[in-house]
Every structure is written in C-alpha cells, then in structure tokens.
Amino acid sequence: MFRSSVFQWVRALAWAGAVTLPGSAHALIVPMPGWVPVNGDANIWTDSTGKCVMREERYGQAFPTFRSPEDARTFALKLQTSLDARVDAVVTQPVDRAGNWGVLAAYDYVQAGATYRVSQLYLSDRGILRTITGSSATTGADACVNAMRDFIRYLAN
Template sequence: MPARAFPALLAPVLLTLLALSGRSAALIVPITGWTPLNGDANFWADPSGQCVMREERHGQAFPQFTTPDDARSFAVKLQSSLGRSVSNVVTQPVDRAGNWGVLAAYDYQQAGVKYRVSQLYLSDRGVLRTVTGSSAAQHSPACVSDMRDFIRYLAN
C-alpha cells in the first residue's frame, strides 16, 4: 500500500467520542513544495508523496473548548476511545489563540502497513473540524517533522 493511503478510521471513533463529550477557509499548508492533490485544497502531499495531510469538516457538533481543563478532559476520552482501535495513542490539549483543540498521535495499520498519524481536533463554530497528517511508520522521510510541526503549532 503506498504512503498516500489515508486512514479511513475516523467516523466510528468520532461518533463514539461525540456521544461522550469562526468559519474557516480551506487549509493552507505553508510548507515548501507541498501541493493540493487533484486540486483539492483540503488534501495535501509533500513532493515525494510520503506524507499527506487532510482537512475535514465532519458536520457533527463539537464543543468549543475555552479552558485547557475542558480540552484535557476531552483528550482523555479521545485517548481511551482511539486506544480501542489503534495503538500507541497520545493526546494533549493545544492552544489556538485562546480557544483549545486536542492533538492526538497514534499508529494505524492498513493492508499490512503501519502509519503514524497526527490529528488535530478543532471546533469550527461548534462543528468538528480535523487536520490529519500521516506517513508510513517504517520510514522516516524528511517531510514528517515539518508536517507534525504544522499540525501541532500552525494548523488553525
């Protein structure tokens, strides 16, 4: 399976999580050489195709976290829920200009290939929006560090 394969695991996990627990333009990836795939400004790849990022708006209600404690509480639920279907799950709250999101990192296996995934959960006017990046776990391409830093610090 090529590194461009993108995990399609999120819908059932998100529905479970949402039971527990300003409008944006398309994602802009300010990483040199990254381009939208097939002209889709919500799906980006590095020049080698070894790292991909996708922004999705899920249409499900998602709370706006205004304190780190609210985000941390969701992060704990997310870690527990994701841990049922993926491995090596780590979550943490992340500050986005006074609002809070949750960052998750985990390993996901598909068709015999293990992927390392970084995923940011944000509220966009009360609706879930995610920014997800992945790459094959057995490789350590140069794009991984830039992708993870973008998701961790810049994706908004």
C-alpha cells in the same frame, strides 16, 4: 494506496455517524515548500515525495469550543480511551489556539502489514467538528514527517 483508505478510516473513527459538510468557506493552507494539493483538492495535501499526507475535514457533528486547558484535557482523555480500543500507541493532549483549545491525538494505524503514524488535530469551527490529519508510514518517510507534525501541532488552526 494508503492515503485514501487511512483517511476514510480516520473519518469514521473521528465520530461515528459524522457527516462531512459539503464545500467549505476556506481550505487548509499548508505553508511548506514542496507541498501541493492532491488532484487540485485544497483540503488534501502531500509533500513532493508523496510520503506525507495532510487532510482537512469538516463534519456535521457538533463540537464544543474549549475555553480552558482543563476542558480540552477532559475531552482528550475520553478520546484517548476511545482510540486505545482501536489503534496503537495513542497519545492525546490539549493544544492552545489563540485562547481557544483543541485536542491533538497521535497514534499508529496498521493496514495490510504497514504501520502509519497519524497526527490528528480536533478543533471547533463555530461549534462544528473540524479535523486536520496528517499521516506517514513509520518507515521510509523522510524530512516531511517533522515539518508535517510541527505544522499540525503548532500552526494549523
């Protein structure tokens, strides 16, 4: 199934050698009707059709808090260069999170002949990398796609 393999790949892509922190102080809250945790894991969510998936991950990798859009943009450009070598249709941009800045990346990932659109938000959680990643197939996905992308772009923090 694409969910686990895409997110395993995204985890490896996010930072080489990153270590997932066990347990977390809080889990991702997805305030959209019909979305439920996968197998009771409040860090992985899917819509009622199973066509969209979101995952929150924390890494042991240090990650700076960006205090200005320029700092976030500098990282976004480096991230885009890195992703461009591995995936298609990469776009990155700074995003404001209550005075701190994160970076949003969007790209296409191909696996077994299917193309998935990935949206990935990079945030600093007290100096540690935290990502919120959403994915869906580029074909056959329904209304969940826009709601998921809007949540990651504007609300996830």
